[in-house]
Structure formats: structure tokens, C-alpha cells
Amino acid sequence: MITLKSSVSDEIHKQLAIELFNFTWDLIEKPDRNETEDETMVNAAHASRFHWDMVGTAQHFATGEWQISRVYSLVGRPEPALFHAQKSLALCQNNQLGDFNTGFAYEALARAYATQGDTKQRDENIALANRSAEKVDKESDRVWLLKNVNTIASLSLPIWEGN
Structure with missing residues (x-):
């Protein structure tokens, strides 16, 4: 966690992190995004991750990095997606x-390599994601991970059907 001298409360940082994550997700799922919306999606994902830096845990940080990678893959930018x-x-x-989380990190790597056109690395990371999925106990989590993979x-992108 980073300490920032600010009048913004932890609760506001948390609220913004969540709202920006969800806003980014709405843009991810939008089938007809334009260039401005793509830029907004990238910025919102980074902003969400920034706010988690103020109040989050390693779980939030990893999920934020995963979402940023997903966004960069969607806009065809493999280098920051891989990073x-x-x-x-x-x-x-x-x-x-x-x-579950590790499987999604491998999914992000595979997607970034696919965006780059590196099928060897894509397939290696798909295999690692699948191995992680096999170990996920909660069936709905395992199914969601595999749908993404x-x-x-x-x-x-997979269609979210809820739990």
C-alpha cells in the first residue's frame, strides 16, 4: 500500500477503485467501442489500480494488473499487456x-502473447492456466476461468452468466 498525503479518505479511494473497475468492465464488454472509449477504458483501468494502491491488498493489486492487461490486449497493445x-x-x-487468481494471471499472459502473435508462448500459458483451473475447488470459479481461457x-471474450 502507498501512502499519499491527501484529503481523500480510504473509503473514497475504495469506492473509486470499485466504480472504476466496474466502469472499465462495462467498456470491456461493449462490442462497438470507439477509439475514445478505448482510451477511456485504458485510463479507467489504471485509475482503478491507482486507488487500490491506496487501500487495497495484494489480491486487489493482482486483479487490477490483470484487468489492465486485458484492456491492453483488447486494444491491440501486447507490450503493456505482457508487462x-x-x-x-x-x-x-x-x-x-x-x-483461481494465478490461473487468471496465466490467462492474461496467454491473451497478451496471442495479441502479439506468439502462438508458442500463448499455448504454454494456456496450458498453465488450464492446470491452475484443475486445482480450483469452487466449480463456478473454475468454469469462469475456463470460459476465459x-x-x-x-x-x-466470454459472456458472463452470473452465479
């Missing part, structure tokens, strides 16, 4: 965040 996916994976591994080769 943030690697940060997500390191946070998962260094903080023992479990197979199964869309990497097509660079599409």
Missing part, C-alpha cells in the same frame, strides 16, 4: 493468492 500480466502473476505467486485463441 501488466507479468505483474499480476508475480503478485499471485509472491502472495500465494491461489489457483477458451476464448484466448479467438481473442474474444
